[in-house]
Amino acid sequence: MKLQKVTVAAAAALMLSLTAAGCSSDDGGDKSSGGKKITIGIKFDQPGIGLKTPDGKYTGFDVDVATYVAKQLGHDPDDIVWKEAKSADRETLLQRGDVDFIAASYSITPKRAEKVDFAGPYLLAHQDVLIRADDDSIKKPEDLNNKKLCSVTGSTSAQNVKTRIAPKAQLQEYGGYSECLTGLENKVIDALTTDNSILAGYAAQPEFKGKFKLGGFKMSNENYGIGVKKGSDLKAQINTALEKMVKDGSWDAAVKKNFGPANFQSGPAPKIGVIVS
Template sequence: MRGAVLYAATAAIGLLMTAGCGGGDEPPAGPKLTVGIRFDQPGLGMRAPDGGYTGFDVDVAEYVAERLGTDKRNITYVEARPADREAMLEQRKADMVVATYSITETRRQRVDFAGPYFVAGQSLLVRKTNSDIDGPESLNDSDWRLCSVTGSTPAQQVQATYAHSVTLDQRSSYRECVEAVLNGEVDAVTTDDVILAGYAAQQPDKLKVVGKPFSTEHYGIGLRKGDNRRAKVTEALRAMLADGSWDRFVRDNLGGYQVSSRPEIVDSP
């Protein structure tokens, strides 16, 4: 009997030692990456209640990471708010930013981009009962209250084009803007149509996207200035489009969103 007990105890210790040596859900050996994504954009970049991450940008990040030799279990996701993205890269808080990050000349002064991997356009989200705002032309008719996110390209576009007729309320997330439009604090949310489509799909009885896009936004993967991985990231994005993965990521994440055009990956966006 003593022998059986000793054998069972030895076997249990062996199992514990095996579990502590890389089994289970522990990340595998290999290179690690810290990737900045959005946590509040349905279909694009969302943090789930269980701590997981889903969305088109997440799938793109994991595809590119695999091409760079990083298992997706070795990716650490951090929230990349619009106003923080350049600083995150410069301060090495993220290796890449895949967060509906529009490529602009101003941003290229501070960071490098690979891509573009998606093309979107700025639009408007309003309450379902709102019939007064039906597109960008409506913004010239009255002193509308618009909400967008601090540091975002759409916020800058509104300030540059509609400052004479629009009051802009800048908040820290689009989730806050959507809540504000539902509560009647603002008349519309403005950002890229693909982002707004995700929120409208969550509450189709309360929200709608109106009008045609009034800008063209090319999303790129942000990298630190001079990062020598840019060529490999560019190659990975081309492979993603060529092997059908891009189309699958769109279908899996963006539902009924109508893609206007497939992106064309360039060497120096």
């Protein structure tokens, strides 16, 4: 009889142990301790910013920034689960808790800040256009009137041009920048607009060498921030990590590594919490 009681007690203890382990697995555990997975949203189709390569690796400035931040939060690179964060999906991914934070050429805007919180900024980019190298018809922003202008669904870039600069521009919204680039190469569209950092990444790719050129238009200031769920204490922790990244030289190294081949001039790192309008 005593043996039976011991067996039942042991079984109960085992069940409690398994249940606790299951709960830990479901909620991802402590987000700030090494060895636990952390899910980070990035772009998968932006060379120089966030790119998933054919061999399954991830490269780009945002990837390097996110990896550094994750390390400061206590996570090794092997702890990171990369998740694609398309422009139209970013707020939803954060609100649902599908990701811990997003570093995906995510410009800080008042409208977005109503839904999510932003750490940073960690890069100041400028809106520009990418056009075919042999196209001399677009020499200034106003020349985009009556041109087929492409950007991605959920991005503010094309709307900025149509509202403020070229009201007669014909907007074409695609699911990703790579689709816009194909349309530009095939002359289905006339120009691709987004941040100069993203465009420089594409222009620097070996397969596109000599095919495209940047317009050189600074049509807006784009303050890249790291998005977190509204009210998350990760914002303060990420800001501390970003400040350290700038101070120890890792930020400059990441800029040179990812944008150097395209001669992209990033300027100095922006001050945390200061938005350039």
